Every structure is written in C-alpha cells, then in structure tokens.
Amino acid sequence: MLSEREADPRRAILASVKRPSRYTGGEWGSGPVKSPDSDTVRVCYAFPDVYEVGMSYLGYQILYGLTKALPFADAERVYTPWPDMEEALRSSGTKLWALESRRSVSEFDVVGFTLQYELSYTNILTILDLAGIPFRSENRKEGDPIVIAGGPGALAPEPMSPFIDAFCIGDGEVLVPEVLKAIHELKGRSRDEKIRALSKIEGVYVPLIKPDKPVMRRIVEDLDSAFYNRDLIVPNTGIVHDRIAVQVFKGCTRGCRFCQAGMIDRPVRERTAESVASQVEELLHKTGWEEIGLLSLATCDWSEMGEILKRFGPLLKYNQIKLSLPSLRVDAFSVNLAAELESIRKGGLTFAPEAGTQRLRNVINKGVSDEDIESALEATFSHGWDRVKLYFMMGLPTEKDEDLAGIHEICNKAVSIAKRHKRRGDVSVSLAGFVPKAHTPFQWEAQLDRHTLRERGRWVKNNIRNRKVTISYHEPEQTYIEGVFARGDARLADAVEEAWKRGERFDGWSEFFNFERWMQVFDDLGIDPDTYACRERCLDEILPWDHIDSGVSKQFLLRERERALTGDVTRDCRDGCNACGWQGRTAVKGCSDA
Amino acid sequence: MPRIRIIFEKKGWITFLNHLDLPVLFSRAARRAGLSQEFTQGFSPHPHISLGPALAAGVEGIQEPADFWFNEWDDNCVGKWNDKLPAGIRILMHAEVDGPSLSKLATAAKYRICGVGSEFGSEELEILKKETERTGILYGAFVDKGSVLLTVGDLEHCGAGNLVRSLKEEGICEGWKDLYLVRECVGTWDAETGTILPLI
Numbered sequence: 001m002l003s004e005r006e007a008d009p010r011r012a013i014l015a016s017v018k019r020p021s022r023y024t025g026g027e028w029g030s031g032p033v034k035s036p037d038s039d040t041v042r043v044c045y046a047f048p049d050v051y052e053v054g055m056s057y058l059g060y061q062i063l064y065g066l067t068k069a070l071p072f073a074d075a076e077r078v079y080t081p082w083p084d085m086e087e088a089l090r091s092s093g094t095k096l097w098a099l100e101s102r103r104s105v106s107e108f109d110v111v112g113f114t115l116q117y118e119l120s121y122t123n124i125l126t127i128l129d130l131a132g133i134p135f136r137s138e139n140r141k142e143g144d145p146i147v148i149a150g151g152p153g154a155l156a157p158e159p160m161s162p163f164i165d166a167f168c169i170g171d172g173e174v175l176v177p178e179v180l181k182a183i184h185e186l187k188g189r190s191r192d193e194k195i196r197a198l199s200k201i202e203g204v205y206v207p208l209i210k211p212d213k214p215v216m217r218r219i220v221e222d223l224d225s226a227f228y229n230r231d232l233i234v235p236n237t238g239i240v241h242d243r244i245a246v247q248v249f250k251g252c253t254r255g256c257r258f259c260q261a262g263m264i265d266r267p268v269r270e271r272t273a274e275s276v277a278s279q280v281e282e283l284l285h286k287t288g289w290e291e292i293g294l295l296s297l298a299t300c301d302w303s304e305m306g307e308i309l310k311r312f313g314p315l316l317k318y319n320q321i322k323l324s325l326p327s328l329r330v331d332a333f334s335v336n337l338a339a340e341l342e343s344i345r346k347g348g349l350t351f352a353p354e355a356g357t358q359r360l361r362n363v364i365n366k367g368v369s370d371e372d373i374e375s376a377l378e379a380t381f382s383h384g385w386d387r388v389k390l391y392f393m394m395g396l397p398t399e400k401d402e403d404l405a406g407i408h409e410i411c412n413k414a415v416s417i418a419k420r421h422k423r424r425g426d427v428s429v430s431l432a433g434f435v436p437k438a439h440t441p442f443q444w445e446a447q448l449d450r451h452t453l454r455e456r457g458r459w460v461k462n463n464i465r466n467r468k469v470t471i472s473y474h475e476p477e478q479t480y481i482e483g484v485f486a487r488g489d490a491r492l493a494d495a496v497e498e499a500w501k502r503g504e505r506f507d508g509w510s511e512f513f514n515f516e517r518w519m520q521v522f523d524d525l526g527i528d529p530d531t532y533a534c535r536e537r538c539l540d541e542i543l544p545w546d547h548i549d550s551g552v553s554k555q556f557l558l559r560e561r562e563r564a565l566t567g568d569v570t571r572d573c574r575d576g577c578n579a580c581g582w583q584g585r586t587a588v589k590g591c592s593d594a
Numbered sequence: 595m596p597r598i599r600i601i602f603e604k605k606g607w608i609t610f611l612n613h614l615d616l617p618v619l620f621s622r623a624a625r626r627a628g629l630s631q632e633f634t635q636g637f638s639p640h641p642h643i644s645l646g647p648a649l650a651a652g653v654e655g656i657q658e659p660a661d662f663w664f665n666e667w668d669d670n671c672v673g674k675w676n677d678k679l680p681a682g683i684r685i686l687m688h689a690e691v692d693g694p695s696l697s698k699l700a701t702a703a704k705y706r707i708c709g710v711g712s713e714f715g716s717e718e719l720e721i722l723k724k725e726t727e728r729t730g731i732l733y734g735a736f737v738d739k740g741s742v743l744l745t746v747g748d749l750e751h752c753g754a755g756n757l758v759r760s761l762k763e764e765g766i767c768e769g770w771k772d773l774y775l776v777r778e779c780v781g782t783w784d785a786e787t788g789t790i791l792p793l794i
Contacts, residue, residue: 002708002741002774011607012710012771015652020610028623028680234622236608236680237615288622288678346638 010097013088021237022051023085025077025099029233029287033101034074041073041184044098044108044145048116048123049508051079055233056241058295059114059151063172066227070177072184076100076108077233080123081130083505083512089130096130105131109183111145113164115153118485119478119507121160124149125500128163135497136162137208142191146183146198150175154205155217155264156438156545159488159496161207165191166198169548170218171250173226175203205548207490214549217264221587223250224275234287243291243324244283248276248304252297253573255580257365257564258354258396260437261297263557264550267582267591268573273307280312284321291322300329300337301574309340316341327352331372335379348387348426349380355396356406362567363398365560377414381421388414388427394456394473395434395448397564404460407431411469418468429471431457433479437486438545439552441560444537447483449530450476477515481507483533489544492532495521553581595632596667599696601687601794604655608682613648617641619680620662626678629671632663644696646780647703647749653775657686659793661696689794702733702783702790705744706776707757709767713740718766725760726752733783741774745790747783 014020025031034040045063047054054060060077067075076098081089089096095104105111105127113124125135133147134140140147149160150168157167168175182197199206203218220226232244251268252261280292296302315321323341328334330351338349353373355361361368380388392407411427418425433453436442448456457473464471485492499521506512522529537543539558556579563570570578573590577583582591604611611619621641624631631641642663649655664671672688679685707722708714719735719742726732726744730752733745746752754775761767781790 002706002739002776005774007711014607014610015770015773019612020651021608021612021615024607024610026606026608026681028626028678236611236619238618284625285628286626288625290622290625 009092010094010102013085013092013094017085017088018082019237022079022082023099025102027233027235029231030077031100033076039072039184039187041110041180041187042108043067043073043075043110043112043180044105045075045077045112046105046124046127047077047079048113048120048127049080049506050082052239054079055235055239057114057116058245058247059172061229061232061245062227063112063176064233065229065231066173066176067180069227070180073180078105078127080126080506086126086130086505095132096127106133106145108145109187110180111147113147113149114151115149115157115160116151117508118153118159118482119513121485121496122500122504122507124160124163125497126505137165138162140165140191144191146191146194148179152260152264155548155550156486156488157205157207157548158490158544159485159492161490162493163496165195165206165208167205167207169203169205169215171220173220174218175201179204211547214547216549217551219267219551219586220250220269223247223269223271228279230279230282231286232283232289234289241293242289243293244280244287244289245293245295246276246280246283247271247296248294248299248302249296253301254298254367255365255560255570255573255578256354257363257441257560258393258434258437260440263440263552265297266551266580267586267588269588270303273304273311276304276308277311291324293324293326295326298327298329299325300334305337309337328376330368330376332375332379335376335383339379339383345384345386348385348389350389350391351376352391353410354391354393355399355403356392356408356410357403359567360396360399360403360406362569363564364396365564365570367569367572373410374413374417377417381418381423381425384423386418386424386426390414390427390429392429392431393434394431394460395453397442397445404456407460408464411464412466415466415468425468427469429460429469431460431471431473433457433474433476435479435483435486438543439548439550439557441557441564443487443543443557444539444541444561446536447480447533449534450480453479475510475513478507478510478513480529480533481515481518484529485532487544488532491527494525495527498525551582551585556580595663595665596690597661597663597692598667599659599661599689599691599794600672600685601657601659602655602683602685604649604658604683606682608680609654610651612651613645616645616660617643619683620660623678623680624662624675627671627674629667629675630665632665646696646700648753649777650754650775652770653754653777655777657779657792658777659696659700659780661691687794691794696793699782699793700749700780702745702747703749703780704778704790705746705754705757706738706741706778707744708741708774710772710774714742715740718742718761721760721764721766722757725756729756734788749780
C-alpha cells in the first residue's frame with residue numbers, strides 16, 4: 001500500500017526544504033559505495049558551503065576520484081546544509097548524511113574539509129555539529145572520525161587548529177594517498193596512534209603534536225603522471241560552474257605581490273596539450289557535459305594553449321563543445337584567444353587590472369601596463385563585445401587618491417574606445433577591499449580599516465561622471481572579518497566557535513553575515529580584532545604561520561616587500577629565476593637548474 | 595529528423611529534482627550514450643526537447659511523457675540511453691511520433707494521494723474533489739486501497755501544489771512532508787469512454 005511505502009523519515013525532511021535535490025545525491029558518476037564489510041577507509045569529503053558551490057570545486061572532484069581509485073579507501077560527499085535544512089535536521093533529530101550511502105557523517109573513518117575561504121569557517125562547525133562530532137580534537141573519542149583539512153587555509157591554519165586533527169599542507173594528489181594509507185594500516189587502533197602516525201608524514205601538520213621543524217608543503221612534481229580525473233560527478237541540477245573542469249597547470253609565474261595563490265602554489269607545473277586533450281576527450285564522452293573549463297591561475301599563460309586550440313578547433317567550429325577560460329589576462333593576445341573560442345559575442349569580457357595607475361600596479365607587481373589595458377579594451381570592442389567587467393582592489397599598500405582616480409580614467413577610456421567601435425560600451429566595476437594574506441610579501445602590512453575602505457569605495461562610486469559606468473564595492477565588514485582570520489592565531493578559534501553558537505552561518509553570503517554579532521563575540525571574549533587585521537607587523541615578529549613552510553622563503557617575501565615599496569617590478573619567472581626559495585628544491589623545469 | 599516520444603518513470607529520491615532540470619539531465623545522458631540530438635536554431639542553440647506538463651518536485655511519476663528530436667535514431671538507442679541515466683529515471687516506452695505537440699495532447703492526468711503512514715478516505719476525497727473543481731477540471735475521483743485516486747484536466751492550473759495546500763488548509767496535514775503523491779499517468783482525455791488515452 002502506498003501509505004506504507006518508504007518509511008525513511010528523511011523523505012519528510014526533503015519534502016519540507018528548498019531545493020531538496022541538494023541533499024539527494026544520485027548524480028551520474030557518483031558512487032557506487034564499496035562493500036560495507038571490507039576494511040576500507042571511508043572518507044567523507046565535506047564542503048563548507050552549499051551544494052551548488054561545492055559541486056563546482058574541482059579539488060573535490062579530483063580527491064573523490066583519487067580516493068575511490070585506492071583499493072583500500074572509499075569516498076563520499078556532504079555539503080553544508082542551507083539554514084532551512086539545518087533547522088529541519090535539528091527539529092527532527094536527524095543526523096547529517098553523506099550523499100552516497102546516506103549513512104551519518106559521524107560513521108566515517110575520515111571527514112575531510114577544504115579551507116578555501118575564511119568566511120566559510122563557521123560552516124565547518126555546522127557540519128561537525130550536525131554529524132554529532134565534537135568540535136575540538138581534544139574532546140573527540142575513539143570512534144569519532146579523524147578530521148582533516150587542506151586547501152589554502154591550511155597554510156595559515158591556527159584559527160581552525162583546535163577543530164582539525166590533521167592539516168594537509170600542499171597538493172592532495174600526493175598527500176591524500178599517504179594519509180589514507182597510514183590510517184588504513186592502523187585500522188582498529190586508537191585515535192591517538194593514528195594521529196601520531198599522520199604527524200610523521202611530511203606535509204601533515206597535527207596541532208596536538210607541535211612540530212619541531214616547519215612543516216614543508218608537498219607538491220606534485222609532474223602533473224601528467226599524477227592522478228587526474230577519467231570521470232567526474234555530473235550534477236542533476238544546475239551548479240555555479242556547470243562544466244567539465246580540467247586543470248592545465250598549477251602555480252603562476254607572474255608574482256603578483258598581493259596574490260596568495262600565486263605565492264603558495266609555486267612552482268609552475270604545466271601539463272602537456274596531449275595529456276589534456278586526451279583527458280578532455282574522455283571526459284566529454286563519459287560526462288555528457290557540453291562545456292569545458294581549462295583551469296589554472298592564469299590559463300592564458302599556458303604554453304600549450306595554441307596547441308590545444310588546434311586540437312579542439314573542429315569541435316569548437318561546429319559548436320559541439322564550448323571552451324571557456326576562467327580569467328583573461330589583460331592584453332590583446334588574450335582577447336583574441338577569447339574571440340577564437342566564442343563565435344557569438346554574448347555578454348562581455350572580464351579583466352582584472354587591480355589598480356588604477358601604473359605606479360600602484362608596479363607596487364603590487366601586476367605586470368600590466370597602460371598599453372596592455374588599452375589594447376585589451378581595443379580588442380574587446382573591435383571583436384564585437386558590448387560590455388566589460390573590470391576588477392580593482394582598494395586599500396592596497398601605498399594607495400593614494402590619484403590611484404583611485406585612475407580607476408575612473410580606465411573606465412572612461414573603455415567607454416570612449418567602445419564608442420569609437422560603435423559598441424554599447426557598458427562598463428561595470430567591482431571594487432574589492434585588499435586583504436593582506438599570509439605567505440605573501442604583504443603579510444606584514446596593515447589592512448585598511450573599514451571606515452576608510454567604505455569612504456574610498458563611496459568616493460570611487462560617487463565620482464564617476466559617466467552613465468555607461470556602474471561601480472559597486474564589496475561590504476567592508478566582510479572584508480574586515482576575512483582579514484582578521486586570514487592572519488589569525490589559535491585564539492580566534494574561540495571566536496569561531498562562539499560566533500557559530502550565536503548563529504553565524506554562511507558568512508560569505510551577505511544575507512546571513514552579521515557583523516555586529518561578530519564584533520560582540522570579539523568584545524565578549526576580550527579579543528581585539530584590529531590587532532589581526534589593521535596592525536602593521538614588525539618584520540622580525542614571529543608570525544602564527546611561521547611553522548608552515550610554503551616553499552617560498554621569508555627572505556624572498558621581504559625582498560619583494562622592499563621592491564614593492566620602491567615600486568620596483570620583479571620579472572615573470574618564465575623570464576628568469578627570481579630565487580623565491582624553490583630553486584634547487586624541486587626537479588620541476590625552470591627551478592631545478594636555476 | 596525523428597521526433598521520439600518517451601514514457602519514463604521518476605522514482606525514489608530523484609523525484610525531488612525540479613522538473614526544469616530534466617531537459618539537461620536527459621540531454622547529458624543522451625550525449626553519454628553517443629546519441630545525436632537535434633539542436634534548435636537561433637542565438638542560443640540547445641537540444642530540441644518538449645517536456646510534458648510539469649511534475650512537482652517530490653511527486654513520483656509512473657508514466658511521464660517527453661518528446662525529443664534526434665538527428666538519427668534506431669531501436670538500439672533507447673537501451674543505450676537508459677544505461678546512462680541516473681538511478682530513478684528510466685525510459686519505459688518509446689515511439690517515433692508526429693502530429694500535435696505534447697502540450698496539446700496531455701490534457702489529463704491521474705494522481706494517487708495518501709498520507710505518510712495514514713490512509714485517505716471519504717473526507718480527503720471530498721476536499722480534493724472540491725479543490726480540483728475550483729482550480730481545474732475534475733474527471734473522476736474515488737478512494738482505492740487507502741488512497742484517493744483523482745483524474746484531473748486543465749493540468750496547467752490543476753497541479754499537485756494546490757492539492758497539497760487544500761489538504762493543509764483543511765487540517766489534514768501540515769504540508770508536503772506528510773503526503774505521498776504519485777502521478778500514475780498523463781494522457782489525452784477521451785470523453786466518450788471516460789478514460790485517459792495513452793500518449794504512445
């Protein structure tokens with residue numbers, strides 16, 4: 001009888017929340033779950049944001065496939081429940097389940113998080129709490145999963161250190177198999193033994209066991225021979241980046257001084273066109289996706305780009321597939337490349353000049369000249385696009401009024417170039433507040449206070465005299481909290497926990513972010529957040545991330561800081577070694593012989 | 595270009611997938627199966643598909659129709675296609691068709707409704723009949739094995755959402771979570787025989 005069918009109470013939960021397909025799993029390419037009676041290490045990859053964002057993250061697609069390929073391990077997934085789902089789980093007393101087997105997240109051997117963004121930290125606590133896993137390592141008992149975390153946040157791990165049993169510093173492709181193997185070998189043994197074993201793996205940082213020397217970031221030396229996906233999970237419903245994602249290189253040679261990714265993901269390691277092409281062909285066939293994204297920190301710099309276009313030319317020509325680039329370099333070459341990829345000029349192109357004057361772009365070592373900007377805009381409108389989106393930062397070290405005025409000049413130039421090509425020429429500008437990040441040459445700098453940041457944002461927005469230009473700036477409050485945690489220490493863990501207890505969730509989403517609540521938490525705990533965000537550090541100060549060795553030396557960062565303040569540009573390291581610390585430390589081309 | 599009508603089922607947790615996600619889901623499965631779909635012309639070409647009347651998320655579908663246009667088609671295609679669909683979606687029948695569009699043909703549907711763990715009887719029957727008459731066309735209704743079987747017309751206006759709301763307003767349930775809804779079939783209403791004619 002129908003009324004007796006499927007007694008699973010979770011069905012009622014799904015029927016009461018928005019977008020229930022976020023929680024149902026069953027996507028093509030997911031599973032199958034390996035047999036439950038084997039001695040498999042079961043890993044649940046947990047993403048500290050909602051499904052549509054988490055499913056767009058290539059890192060988990062890679063780790064999922066890699067883990068499932070290990071004979072002794074299996075992988076499943078969970079994403080942060082949207083607040084309505086969290087409420088439904090709590091009120092019904094239901095534990096958060098993993099999508100594949102629908103077993104509780106607490107039943108896994110390992111729960112793995114990625115630290116992509118400081119404002120997602122409270123969501124990690126949501127997942128732990130809904131799974132019934134104690135927040136702090138020291139309170140976890142036998143039978144609780146080992147909680148690991150990776151991603152860029154693992155290189156400045158202290159604010160999350162009490163909550164994570166082991167941080168993986170560096171590329172998951174090399175670290176995850178070693179970590180899971182160690183746990184597999186100790187299956188049935190105590191948590192303490194497992195965590196001790198993990199602390200002995202190079203590149204793993206266990207906060208409960210203080211390392212006697214800095215933890216060295218681990219890297220994949222050769223991407224073509226490392227694991228890459230032969231299959232992907234294809235979501236049933238639309239996600240943020242709904243396409244095949246293939247990483248074409250790691251690292252970046254440009255050396256922008258504000259960019260954490262460009263510093264902590266060194267050295268550059270490129271894949272060959274041949275390997276990428278054969279992977280893409282296989283993935284097109286296996287996933288049914290109609291679009292491919294070639295990902296990296298600067299795909300236009302990929303030396304095999306021309307070759308790949310030749311390979312995919314026929315497919316692109318007949319619109320059978322679409323190729324997209326995540327970000328365009330600011331120059332005519334990149335625009336011409338984009339023009340080759342898109343036969344129809346839909347929408348517009350996006351560029352990131354980052355700063356309004358040549359002086360300030362030299363300070364941040366953004367290797368983009370006024371001529372580059374002009375030629376990129378010229379090419380954009382001459383190819384027939386109607387719109388450009390421009391990303392700038394404000395609050396960069398040494399920033400002056402004329403640098404902000406320079407943003408207006410670039411916008412006006414864009415409008416007049418568009419007019420010359422008889423294009424509509426809509427320019428939209430997004431202004432982000434600069435957040436100094438750990439392991440960059442600006443890690444000692446004070447972040448601009450939020451009042452000044454707002455004033456500058458308002459000034460740029462209100463003083464543009466061109467109706468074709470629209471300017472928006474990021475909420476300075478969110479930027480501020482991001483800045484507090486970006487260079488935080490372990491004391492901040494109390495604030496994360498307390499803010500979560502008072503209701504902070506999805507801080508990266510402005511509709512949920514509550515600045516007053518954060519400030520009240522800091523106040524109640526006697527923490528001065530300004531000392532983390534807005535204080536200039538002494539150059540000899542011991543920094544909370546000094547025990548993590550990204551591979552880039554402090555001497556290099558100091559040298560780059562010096563050069564920044566004098567406006568000296570450092571060359572792209574494809575043009576010659578700048579001795580960042582990787583030279584001689586790796587067999588990667590360009591670094592081994594430097 | 596063959597126009598292929600399929601009758602498929604949507605069962606299990608995938609019933610929570612939105613109706614509007616189905617074209618992409620079917621198209622990607624078709625690509626995986628190596629089938630060649632016809633694309634629409636124009637500024638933004640996409641595979642030519644026509645779905646049946648919207649099936650609300652959470653409602654199980656036993657015999658749902660959809661039309662797809664292919665560049666090539668043979669009888670082996672449906673097996674390959676089925677092999678590449680996610681669990682819970684399965685093509686049960688197919689046929690090459692021409693003539694009126696699905697939206698013209700799909701004029702009636704049969705719903706089965708009951709509570710989770712509770713049977714429905716005459717009280718629920720009367721509420722659902724009244725609601726159907728208010729929003730659409732009521733072709734028939736009776737109680738069968740603890741659930742209400744409802745045959746409705748004017749599918750655009752008479753969807754599952756209204757039925758659930760009426761039961762909620764009358765205090766039968768709190769909402770979707772307390773109900774099982776199944777759409778047993780979709781087809782063309784035949785006044786002469788008083789039945790729903792199948793679309794294949």
